[in-house]
Structures are given as structure tokens and as C-alpha cells.
Amino acid sequence: xxxxxxxxxAVIFPSQRTxxxxxxxxxxxxxxxxxxxxxPGCLGFDSARDTQGFGITVSYWESLEAIKAWRDQGxxxxxxxxxxxxWYANYDVHITKIEHTYSFRKS
Amino acid sequence: xxxxxxxxxAVIFPSQRTxxxxxxxxxxxxxxxxxxxxxPGCLGFDSARDTQGFGITVSYWESLEAIKAWRDQGxxxxxxxxxxxxWYANYDVHITKIEHTYSFRKS
Numbered sequence: 001x002x003x004x005x006x007x008x009x010a011v012i013f014p015s016q017r018t019x020x021x022x023x024x025x026x027x028x029x030x031x032x033x034x035x036x037x038x039x040p041g042c043l044g045f046d047s048a049r050d051t052q053g054f055g056i057t058v059s060y061w062e063s064l065e066a067i068k069a070w071r072d073q074g075x076x077x078x079x080x081x082x083x084x085x086x087w088y089a090n091y092d093v094h095i096t097k098i099e100h101t102y103s104f105r106k107s
Numbered sequence: 108x109x110x111x112x113x114x115x116x117a118v119i120f121p122s123q124r125t126x127x128x129x130x131x132x133x134x135x136x137x138x139x140x141x142x143x144x145x146x147p148g149c150l151g152f153d154s155a156r157d158t159q160g161f162g163i164t165v166s167y168w169e170s171l172e173a174i175k176a177w178r179d180q181g182x183x184x185x186x187x188x189x190x191x192x193x194w195y196a197n198y199d200v201h202i203t204k205i206e207h208t209y210s211f212r213k214s
Contacts, residue, residue: 010119010201010203012117012119012153012165012203014153014155014165018213046119046121046163046199047163048121048155048156048157048161048162048163049155049157050155050156050157051158054155055155056153056154056155056163056165058119058121058163058165058201064206084211084213088211088213089212089213090210090211090212090213091210091211092153092208092209092210092211093208093209093210094117094165094205094207094208095205095206095207095208096117096119096203096204096205096206097203097204097206098201098202098203099171099202099203099204100201100202101199101200101201101202102199102200103197103198103199103200104191104195104197104198104199105196105197106125106191106195106196106197
């Protein structure tokens with residue numbers, strides 16, 4: 001994630017993909033990242049998915065209000081519905097407050 | 108993660124692997140999960156790494172004290188040093204308090 005501004009909140013989203021609709025999923029996943037980064041208060045993403053379709057996306061935010069506004073965004077609501085219907089076998093969403101961060105960068 | 112007990116805290120650990128020592132890394136990573144799960148207050152893990160070596164591990168905990176005890180555990184301290192020396196190009200550690208969780212399971 002970019003280091004320009006310290007986030008206050010993180011949303012942890014572990015998910016297991018079904019095998020269905022990989023092209024539609026990839027397209028929408030990319031669109032959602034683009035769209036979220038345009039939302040006020042969205043500071044960045046970290047995301048990884050393994051070869052078994054288990055993935056974790058963490059998004060970083062300035063405030064709980066910004067997280068709620070993104071949750072209720074129209075195109076995102078459509079993607080969430082499609083996610084439950086087609087793309088995900090299961091997922092969790094953990095809304096968290098960041099208490100402390102430290103980082104390592106190889107020099 | 109197991110659903111038996113609601114965690115209060117999550118540690119988010121996004122990391123970029125180097126290409127070095129894949130066998131040693133895999134062995135130690137597995138050992139650290141086993142060891143952490145024996146720590147008082149450790150409630151589980153979610154973990155994913157992609158084919159480019161970028162991964163996220165989230166561990167779930169009962170308290171900040173449990174997180175600190177694990178950070179300072181002897182064998183884990185050795186693994187952290189080896190991680191900075193050899194296995195990781197960079198990483199972040201975000202200590203977070205879980206405010207709210209919701210889940211979806213396909214029926």
C-alpha cells in the first residue's frame with residue numbers, strides 16, 4: 001500500500017472463490033478496486049489469491065464513514081450480490097481499527 | 108478461520124517474498140503457524156500467497172497481550188530475524204482491533 005497517509009481503519013476480506021465465471025469475476029474485481037480508489041477516504045489495497053482460489057483483500061480507510069459509504073455504493077452493491085450468487089463459496093468481512101503499524105523494506 | 112470464538116484483534120501481515128530459500132521458508136512458515144496456535148489467545152489464521160510471491164497472513168487473537176507474547180516468543184524472534192535477512196523483500200504489520208464481523212457461507 002502507498003505510504004503517503006496513515007490509514008486509521010482496515011477492512012479484511014478473506015474469501016474462497018467458486019470455479020464459476022473467472023472472466024466476469026476478474027473484470028469486476030479490477031473495476032471495484034478502481035472505483036474504491038475514487039471513493040473519499042480510501043487509502044489503498046493489499047490483495048493476494050492463491051492457486052486454490054483462497055484470497056485475502058485488505059482495504060485501508062480514513063474513517064468508518066468512508067467504509068460505510070463504499071459498502072452502500074450502487075455499483076458495489078450490484079457486485080456484492082453477484083459475489084454471493086456466483087463468485088464466492090464463502091467470505092468474511094472484518095472491519096478493524098488500526099492500533100499500530102510497523103514496516104520493513106529491504107535496503 | 109474457525110468460528111468457535113469471536114476474535115477481538117487481528118494482525119495483518121502483507122509481505123513480498125524474495126526468491127531465496129523456498130524450502131527453509133516453507134518449513135519455518137508451517138512451524139510458526141503450529142507454534143502460534145499453541146500460544147494462549149491465538150484463535151486462528153487466514154493466509155494466501157500469489158504466484159508472484161506477494162502474500163497476506165491474518166492472525167486472530169483474544170487480546171493485545173497475547174499478540175505481544177507471540178511477538179516476543181523465542182523461536183518466533185529467530186524466524187523474524189531470518190525473515191528480514193533472507194525471506195522477505197518487504198512487509199507491513201498492522202495490529203488491529205476488530206470492530207465488526209460479518210460472514211457469508213454458500214448454502
